[in-house]
Amino acid sequence: MTASSxxxxxxxxxxxxxxxxxxxxxxxxxASAEFTGRRVGTAGGAAARAWLVAHLADLGAVVxxxxxxxRNVPELYAAPTVVWGDxxxxxxxxxxxxxxxxxxSADTSKVRRGPLGVAGSGDPTGRWLVVxxxxxxxxxxxxxQGAAGLLLSRAVDADGWQYTVLAGPDPGPLPILTxxxxxxxxxxxxxTSAGWLSANxxxxxxxxxxxxxxxxxxxxxxxxxxxxxxxxxxxxxxHPGLRQPGASDNASGVAVVLEAxxxxxxxxxxxxxxxxxxxxxxxxGALGSAHxxxxxxxxxxxxxxxxxxxxxxxxxxxxxxAGGPAHAxxxxxxxxGRHTGLPLAAGPVASDNRRYAAAGxxxxxxxxxxxGYHSPADTPDRVDPHTLKAIVxxxxxxxxxAAAAPATLSSSIGDER
Numbered sequence: 375m376t377a378s379s380x381x382x383x384x385x386x387x388x389x390x391x392x393x394x395x396x397x398x399x400x401x402x403x404x405a406s407a408e409f410t411g412r413r414v415g416t417a418g419g420a421a422a423r424a425w426l427v428a429h430l431a432d433l434g435a436v437v438x439x440x441x442x443x444x445r446n447v448p449e450l451y452a453a454p455t456v457v458w459g460d461x462x463x464x465x466x467x468x469x470x471x472x473x474x475x476x477x478x479s480a481d482t483s484k485v486r487r488g489p490l491g492v493a494g495s496g497d498p499t500g501r502w503l504v505v506x507x508x509x510x511x512x513x514x515x516x517x518x519q520g521a522a523g524l525l526l527s528r529a530v531d532a533d534g535w536q537y538t539v540l541a542g543p544d545p546g547p548l549p550i551l552t553x554x555x556x557x558x559x560x561x562x563x564x565x566t567s568a569g570w571l572s573a574n575x576x577x578x579x580x581x582x583x584x585x586x587x588x589x590x591x592x593x594x595x596x597x598x599x600x601x602x603x604x605x606x607x608x609x610x611x612x613h614p615g616l617r618q619p620g621a622s623d624n625a626s627g628v629a630v631v632l633e634a635x636x637x638x639x640x641x642x643x644x645x646x647x648x649x650x651x652x653x654x655x656x657x658x659g660a661l662g663s664a665h666x667x668x669x670x671x672x673x674x675x676x677x678x679x680x681x682x683x684x685x686x687x688x689x690x691x692x693x694x695x696a697g698g699p700a701h702a703x704x705x706x707x708x709x710x711g712r713h714t715g716l717p718l719a720a721g722p723v724a725s726d727n728r729r730y731a732a733a734g735x736x737x738x739x740x741x742x743x744x745x746g747y748h749s750p751a752d753t754p755d756r757v758d759p760h761t762l763k764a765i766v767x768x769x770x771x772x773x774x775x776a777a778a779a780p781a782t783l784s785s786s787i788g789d790e791r
Contacts, residue, residue: 405619413611415582435589476550487572523549535749594647606656622686663726687743693721697731710771
């Protein structure tokens with residue numbers, strides 16, 4: 375029997391060990407109210423970290439955590455109050471749907487009321503200025519000295535939510551609100567009559583500490599292949615009065631990595647080493663993977679990195695993005711996809727894998743959908759168990775095949791099959 379056929383036979387015995395039910399339970403636990411959306415630097419994030427450390431230790435791994443600083447994390451410390459009117463009528467806007475605080479907004483806890491105006495037209499003093507759709511908010515801010523604030527149009531998702539963003543530029547001098555397109559049109563029309571708006575933008579920035587989780591299983595034999603499985607466990611966090619569970623992004627990816635580690639801890643082939651990194655602060659610029667990848671580079675460690683971000687809803691094919699010297703890794707993924715029957719397609723996976731690739735490591739990101747991205751709609755019931763199972767089978771098969779001379783393989787990911 376050849377090495378390749380031995381690997382295939384080993385996989386056929388290993389893959390039935392995958393449990394979609396166990397992964398679904400992990401997603402439900404990480405998306406629970408106890409962990410408050412898992413934003414970096416929060417009590418909920420710390421509680422999730424402790425929960426994950428305990429689970430990895432139960433698998434027999436040596437587990438530790440590694441702290442790093444994270445600056446200027448935006449935190450909405452109260453739900454904004456946004457009311458607008460035209461003459462004597464008034465309408466209170468629903469936070470998260472019709473109105474949200476822009477991530478570059480100044481922090482204003484007190485409600486400001488003022489007449490509406492159109493950005494770039496007339497005296498801005500004391501007015502809430504509506505920036506016409508397609509207008510540049512930076513240009514509007516430069517010409518808005520003395521204004522009460524800016525109002526921008528923003529798209530909503532299929533569920534009607536404005537998704538939360540944590541990463542971005544520093545705050546500007548003005549309060550800034552984002553409005554769904556219909557509300558924006560109505561308020562823009564009111565800006566030419568007797569329209570007014572009152573609102574606050576309670577958004578502060580905090581310097582916090584992030585922490586990666588590292589789990590190490592027995593190393594590979596000399597000359598063997600080291601594999602690092604990664605997923606970020608942080609989310610964008612709950613807002614006051616607004617839960618954002620982070621089930622697809624990225625409790626689903628963490629569930630896949632935990633299940634793969636559970637199986638591979640005892641069922642990986644000889645000559646393949648395994649490590650796991652569950653990463654913090656991905657939502658504020660992939661800072662956890664930036665920190666870890668530089669440590670690996672400085673220590674001359676060169677594992678094959680497989681990062682899972684979003685295993686919620688598979689649409690025909692899983693996206694794979696490879697970076698760094700990843701020819702052999704991409705070939706392994708391609709062969710694993712064929713073995714498990716999961717179609718793979720080259721596509722963007724804008725996550726921690728890019729930090730590892732930038733540090734010169736062979737890295738691949740795997741993505742399979744995120745329903746309710748960064749919103750209250752990202753709930754466990756929208757994570758498909760069949761997708762979880764398909765992605766973990768791919769990861770387990772990739773690691774299982776890594777002992778069979780990956781450098782001799784070739785890849786057709788992105789080609790027609």
